[in-house]
Amino acid sequence: MRNRPKITNNIRHLRFTSNEMSQNTLANKVGVTRQTIATIEKAKYYPTLELAFLISRVFDKEINDVFKFEFEN
Amino acid sequence: MSHEEKNTILQIVIGAAINIWLILEIKQLYSEGFMEGPTAIQIWAETVFWIIIIAVVAGIGLTIIGTVIFSVIEKVILGEADYNFISDERDKAIASTGDKITLSIIGAGFIVLILGLKFGYKPIDCLIFLMFCFSLGGLAGEITKLARYRMSF
Numbered sequence: 001m002r003n004r005p006k007i008t009n010n011i012r013h014l015r016f017t018s019n020e021m022s023q024n025t026l027a028n029k030v031g032v033t034r035q036t037i038a039t040i041e042k043a044k045y046y047p048t049l050e051l052a053f054l055i056s057r058v059f060d061k062e063i064n065d066v067f068k069f070e071f072e073n
Numbered sequence: 074m075s076h077e078e079k080n081t082i083l084q085i086v087i088g089a090a091i092n093i094w095l096i097l098e099i100k101q102l103y104s105e106g107f108m109e110g111p112t113a114i115q116i117w118a119e120t121v122f123w124i125i126i127i128a129v130v131a132g133i134g135l136t137i138i139g140t141v142i143f144s145v146i147e148k149v150i151l152g153e154a155d156y157n158f159i160s161d162e163r164d165k166a167i168a169s170t171g172d173k174i175t176l177s178i179i180g181a182g183f184i185v186l187i188l189g190l191k192f193g194y195k196p197i198d199c200l201i202f203l204m205f206c207f208s209l210g211g212l213a214g215e216i217t218k219l220a221r222y223r224m225s226f
Contacts, residue, residue: 045163
């Protein structure tokens with residue numbers, strides 16, 4: 001059976017290390033709703049490449065430092 | 074709950090009300106005998122025209138009233154209302170799924186209309202069936218959107 005790819009992220013961790021930034025603040029910085037940030041954090045919604053870059057830029061990180069591409073069995 | 078999700082719930086309520094109204098209106102036209110004879114399609118067209126006009130105007134009005142009611146409920150329950158009216162990429166992706174369902178049902182209705190006419194069903198019955206496919210398709214699309222919003226959490 002083909003492995004299903006999964007995109008995980010450490011946005012929650014990065015928010016807390018950035019002066020405990022709220023989901024709402026991050027959402028406002030990248031122009032989406034708080035609910036979208038919440039679903040991205042839970043890996044229930046995969047953002048577009050544009051949004052992924054915007055989120056990475058807020059934390060001053062490379063996209064690979066924020067998002068990880070994994071295979072799950 | 075995002076603005077688009079609240080709007081989806083409102084559209085389901087409005088869509089369900091319009092569907093019930095359509096069923097009652099068409100049922101009355103049949104029982105009064107207006108769906109028989111050469112003027113049936115004209116009467117049907119006139120009825121549908123006014124239903125569309127009233128549904129659009131009532132839909133806009135009810136959406137505004139519903140948004141205000143949602144804000145008041147949020148303010149009472151959560152202490153603050155969410156005044157963020159952003160529609161983002163996730164909303165667009167979810168809307169796209171709902172649109173696919175709506176268009177599939179309308180498309181299926183159109184095929185049934187063609188087949189119905191081919192096999193000798195009355196044109197007025199086929200048109201009424203297509204009209205229901207439009208209104209039920211819209212409702213099914215909104216329900217699909219709400220399901221996708223809820224499955225995200």
